[in-house]
Amino acid sequence: MTPVTIDKVCASCPIVCGRDKCRGEEDHETRQSAFKTDKPVLRMSGTALSMTRRQSLLAMGATAGLAACGERSGRDLLSADSHPDGYPTVEAVREMGRLLDERSGGRLRIKMYAGGQLGSERDTLEITTFGGLDLNRVNLAPLNSIEPLTTVPALPFLFSSTAHMRMALDGPVGDRILDSLAPHDLIGLCFYDSGERSFYNTRKPILTPDDMLGLKIRVPNSDLYVAMIKALGADATPMSLGEVYQALVQGVIDGAENNWPSFESGRHFEAAPYYSLTRHIIAPEVLVMSASRWRKLPDADKALVKQAARDSVPYMRQLWDARVEQSRATIMASGVEVNEVADLGAFQEQMRPVWDRFVKTDAQKELVSEIENMRPGS
Numbered sequence: 305m306t307p308v309t310i311d312k313v314c315a316s317c318p319i320v321c322g323r324d325k326c327r328g329e330e331d332h333e334t335r336q337s338a339f340k341t342d343k344p345v346l347r348m349s350g351t352a353l354s355m356t357r358r359q360s361l362l363a364m365g366a367t368a369g370l371a372a373c374g375e376r377s378g379r380d381l382l383s384a385d386s387h388p389d390g391y392p393t394v395e396a397v398r399e400m401g402r403l404l405d406e407r408s409g410g411r412l413r414i415k416m417y418a419g420g421q422l423g424s425e426r427d428t429l430e431i432t433t434f435g436g437l438d439l440n441r442v443n444l445a446p447l448n449s450i451e452p453l454t455t456v457p458a459l460p461f462l463f464s465s466t467a468h469m470r471m472a473l474d475g476p477v478g479d480r481i482l483d484s485l486a487p488h489d490l491i492g493l494c495f496y497d498s499g500e501r502s503f504y505n506t507r508k509p510i511l512t513p514d515d516m517l518g519l520k521i522r523v524p525n526s527d528l529y530v531a532m533i534k535a536l537g538a539d540a541t542p543m544s545l546g547e548v549y550q551a552l553v554q555g556v557i558d559g560a561e562n563n564w565p566s567f568e569s570g571r572h573f574e575a576a577p578y579y580s581l582t583r584h585i586i587a588p589e590v591l592v593m594s595a596s597r598w599r600k601l602p603d604a605d606k607a608l609v610k611q612a613a614r615d616s617v618p619y620m621r622q623l624w625d626a627r628v629e630q631s632r633a634t635i636m637a638s639g640v641e642v643n644e645v646a647d648l649g650a651f652q653e654q655m656r657p658v659w660d661r662f663v664k665t666d667a668q669k670e671l672v673s674e675i676e677n678m679r680p681g682s
């Protein structure tokens with residue numbers, strides 16, 4: 305391992321965390337266990353230190369944040385996305401940056417690090433809570449282990465359609481989930497679409513839950529996703545999105561599940577020629593901001609940031625709808641066998657125990673019933 309020299313540490317403890325004020329070791333440990341991090345992030349005994357890849361990513365983000373500490377109020381908002389340039393989430397945050405720039409007379413701008421340049425969503429999320437990154441567009445999955453309310457929209461078959469998801473999350477229900485992130489040092493700014501997730505694999509069409517038996521399926525890092533795959537009798541393999549293509553090609557996994565644009569954008573369809581439309585999850589993406597950067601903004605700028613994020617949502621939805629069609633066309637033309645699943649109820653029934661396991665608190669139960677009551681036709 306190559307030793308890396310780091311010259312910026314928190315003033316109050318021997319850790320690189322990107323926060324310019326922290327309560328020390330205890331604070332770091334709480335955060336790390338919330339994220340189920342295996343080891344302390346970075347312990348400094350001198351100026352040089354050996355680091356794993358993950359640790360160096362954290363340090364990179366932290367250093368990026370710290371580098372500009374002295375001029376924080378005027379510097380760009382650094383934003384991360386695991387998707388590449390051109391993907392609707394990336395372009396929506398760029399649009400938010402354009403609005404902010406225009407409305408703040410050039411004082412507030414966004415600098416985008418797309419394509420997973422700063423690491424997986426779990427890594428960048430951790431960096432964001434430490435204040436090393438200002439903005440981060442992630443899926444709800446990596447937030448599931450820190451905030452139980454974020455598991456609700458990810459429950460299988462909760463939303464009956466994208467329209468249902470949009471309607472529910474555009475209102476107070478969505479606000480409650482965004483607000484639930486504040487105690488975790490994240491400010492939830494807005495939700496973006498993420499379409500419907502369905503299974504793809506290298507072996508065969510999935511027509512019934514029995515077809516899943518024994519398949520190795522990649523999932524995002526979330527216990528809820530793991531439980532969902534196990535409920536179908538398949539083996540769940542959590543890994544980051546960037547590793548999926550290689551894992552499919554090498555046969556480390558048999559399949560994964562995602563929406564049309566992610567199946568297409570990562571070229572997964574070239575390795576997994578069966579896409580079965582189970583549409584089991586219609587959870588949104590979320591744009592979060594580091595609470596430490598947020599607290600430094602004057603109230604008027606906070607309002608600008610919030611409004612620009614909200615105003616980027618309709619733009620994102622337009623891009624998203626177009627991208628779904630474009631990705632679908634690319635995948636169909638490539639010869640992937642796409643099948644409808646006649647009996648979605650069978651999948652729904654088999655995944656139902658996941659609800660019982662993950663919906664525990666009264667706040668979660670209330671959210672679930674409010675969302676169910678908004679189901680069109682209910």
Ligand code: GTR
Nearest residue numbers: 442443498524545562563566
């Ligand atoms: C995509 C989502 C990403 C990431 C990915 C995954 O649909 O946009 O943020 O969560 O799925 O499966 O890891």
